[in-house]
Amino acid sequence: IAERCHEKIVGYDFSRLGIREPLRISAGLASARVDDIDDLQNLQWKADVAMYRAKRPGHANVVMFTEALARDSEGLFSSWVNTAVYDAVVYGKGLLMHYQPIVELDSGRICHYEALVRIEQDGEVIMPSNIFPVVEARRLEVELDRAVLRRVLADLRGGKVQLGTGVSINLSGPSVVHDQVCTWFEDFKPLLKDYRVMIEVTETALITQIGLANENLTRLQRLGFEIALDDFGSGYSSVRYLASMPVDAVKFDISLVHGLQDDTQRVMVTHLAQMILEAGHQLVAEGIEDVATLEAAKAAGFSRGQGYLLGRPAEHAKRAKVVFDNVAVFPSDRRA
CATH class of the missing domain: 3.20.20.450 (EAL domain)
Structure with a gap:
């Protein structure tokens, strides 16, 4: 779904709206188990971490959260911060x-x-x-x-x-x-x-x-x-x-x-x-x-x-x- 959204936005002619600057979409995805309360409570944070990575130069426009990604973002994007x-x-x-x-x-x-x-x-x-x-x-x-x-x-x-x-x-x-x-x-x-x-x-x-x-x-x-x-x-x-x-x-x-x-x-x-x-x-x-x-x-x-x-x-x-x-x-x- 996220990839299709990306394709639609990239292919849209925003000059119709008076916007001539290049636009870019970034999406962070995360999943959680419905029977795990802690997992559900951290769902938005995980999606935030993934989206922040997607917004960085040289990375894909759509990024799925992984534990490795969380470790890489520790300090900059820790749950405490x-x-x-x-x-x-x-x-x-x-x-x-x-x-x-x-x-x-x-x-x-x-x-x-x-x-x-x-x-x-x-x-x-x-x-x-x-x-x-x-x-x-x-x-x-x-x-x-x-x-x-x-x-x-x-x-x-x-x-x-x-x-x-x-x-x-x-x-x-x-x-x-x-x-x-x-x-x-x-x-x-x-x-x-x-x-x-x-x-x-x-x-x-x-x-x-x-x-x-x-x-x-x-x-x-x-x-x-x-x-x-x-x-x-x-x-x-x-x-x-x-x-x-x-x-x-x-x-x-x-x-x-x-x-x-x-x-x-x-x-x-x-x-x-x-x-x-x-x-x-x-x-x-x-x-x-x-x-x-x-x-x-x-x-x-x-x-x-x-x-x-x-x-x-x-x-x-x-x-x-x-x-x-x-x-x-x-x-x-x-x-x-």
Whole structure:
């Protein structure tokens, strides 16, 4: 059945729906004995593990769960992590935010703190690299986004973030096109007098429903929220999406920013940055981890930057400024 579904989807002409990007289907299959309660309770987890493997490059589109597959996925997709992520997303148990500064490169002033999700369970901290595979496999993107919004709102009200700065919150594709997304931000509106609130979306989140996404983002922008296109340059159609989106800021992907160290790439990235600046957007360079990258980003025209050189993610976000003379060089570690 799964193979037939795959054949039907692959053979369908999605350009009829206005979708011109290539689509791919991934399916995870699992079976259970009806007389084994434990086996039945783990059925969804097994299917999730199989689907995650199917989504990885170089693997079949349809994957059947095996015990060997479970062993290979241990640590990344363990039942313990699976349960902890579900409890955090659905019940808020152990969900917490770390905040990483986004800095104005000319003055060192912190304009926003990006809210990055963590889950603390039994003394262990689960990082995004282990959280998001579970969230995506179990289709919990909307639930996670709403849980994050509640947590960030509580942190702002609790004074964890420096007054006069702002927060930047990531939204998934399913949330961006959700018909209630604007109402989720209603409780943030009274705080806009003290904080700037930016909403980050990626181009991959917009592929299938760009029209509806733009409608929702435009409404949020009119309510006083800023919009940023995240990971710009990581896909193949960034400029096309940027031209049609209500965007205030553009965050260049780490791969482009690090390309500033190469002579050929530096010319291309600099021209691209200048073009976007002339269109009226703020530019943010992600992945600034050493002084050379910082100087290259400033020379290319980036007005803002983010990375371990400028500040690591932390539970409290109480700084208003980064003093460049005191920044330290951190080893490369890009786990958000």
